[in-house]
Amino acid sequence: MxxxxxxxxxxxxxxxxxxxxxxxxxxxxxxxxxxxxxxxxxxxxxxxxxxxxNRAARLLRTNRSNRIGALAQEMTKSGPSMVIKGASRRAHEVGYVLDIVMVDGYDDSSILDVLTTFQHDRVAGILATAQTEQMQQIFLSLPITVPMQMGSHVDDPAGRHDIQAKTGQLAAQHLAGLGHRRALVISGGRDWMSAQERLEGFQAEGLRSGIEVLVEYGDWTPESGYRIGRGLDLDAGITAIFAENDHMALGAIRALHERGCEAPRDISIMGVDDILESRYLTPPLTTVAIDFEAEGRFAIDLLVSRVDGAERPGPERVPAPRLIERESTRAI
Known part of the structure; x- marks a missing residue:
């Protein structure tokens, strides 16, 4: 300097x-x-x-691309947009440019078209933040010739750094500690890897803690949380709801309020993401916060290590999720 x-x-x-x-x-x-x-x-x-x-200058001298192709979905949602923000900033810091293309993670042809374009344009690597089962299957089946990275996922047999599973685990620990023994999980969907991992983390901890876990499937939107809340059997003995994001929790709270069922008086409700609105709800929402920007930065570091043939960064660099306890959950 x-x-x-x-x-x-x-x-x-x-x-x-x-x-x-x-x-x-x-x-x-x-x-x-x-x-x-x-x-x-x-x-x-x-x-x-x-x-x-200057990495960019070095890439220019060696005739290597400094562009990374990123497949993104649900950019109007807090989590995905923050992941892309972190990834874009980190790519710039290490001399790359992030080319962001929106895709439908459920549409094979949409994914294939973008991947084909990226390969034709000779990007240095490909990052997928739209982590659906379809995306994973296509990544595994196509003869893609450049390094690829599915989000910030790291193969870790011990599961020490699985952020999504830890999120579900943390939620179950919180509810178990409050005395809840029958809980509903509102999942983000059957096809989303993050939704599956959060559910698996909650179920595993629920089994250890003595929580009976029921599951309903939404689609990350407030509307799906509202629909599930309207259809919930209030006589089924469910004392807590874990929604896999704050938006679905918001919808569920509204639907239950309309039915005369108030959180946390009648049922505890919590979410994930710590969106800005969560602290201003009535009641303020208990949630699990994830450092999505750090995830995006780490995903780029993982991909660039593959592009450069360098040592892979350790997953401990991504901060663990943390519980933010507010007023929507209570002890029973």
Whole structure:
């Protein structure tokens, strides 16, 4: 970093080391035929100035693409939009440009058209934030010749860093701690990987904690939460609802209110995402917050490590989900 706060360039390094910029370039390119004394001066200047090589310029010199194709869906929703925001910022930081294309994650032809276009345009890698079963099956079946990444998912046999499963687990722990023993999960859908993983996490923890788990399937929208709330059997002994996002929880709260069933007096309700509106509902919504921007950044780091053949970053870099307890849940 220069004294005026601007990032150092290769010319600044050369000037401080007393060498030509071509010498600095050769050292950065891995050229071994540089005298030890000269190498030491250049390396000292690089460290002193905190110089960082420009990845975009390096890609240009090697005729490699600096574009990453991103398949996105449900961008009007808080979670997906924040994932893309984090991914786009991180891509820029490491010298790539994120080309974002909206797709219907349930439509094979939509996914295939975009993937074909990306390959034709010679992107460096492909990131899928629309994580449906259809998307996964197409990714596995197509002979795609560039590195691919499905969201921030990391294969971890011990399950230590499965953010979505941990989200469901955290919700079940909270409700179990309040004494609930019969709970309804409003899932985001059968085809969404994140919805399945949240449900599996809740069910696993529910089994450990003695919660009987019932499931209804929505589609992430307030309307689906409202529909399920209107049809809920109020005499079934259900004392808590875990909606897999805040929007469905909002719809369920409204529907139950219309039926004279109030949260948390008659039933505890919680969601996921910590959307801005959740703290202003009546009652303020208990929720599980996920750092979606961090997920997007980590997804890019995973993909770029594959593009560059570098060591894969550790999943512990993504913050764990955290419970935000408000007034929509209570002990029984």
């Amino acid at each position: 220069k004294s005026d706060g601007r990032p150092a360039t290769i010319y600044d390094v050369a000037r401080q080391a007393g060498v030509s910029h071509q010498t600095v370039t050769r050292l950065l390119s891995g050229f071994e035929g540089i005298r030890p004394a000269t190498r030491a001066r250049v390396e000292e200047a690089i460290a002193s100035l905190e110089y960082r090589p």
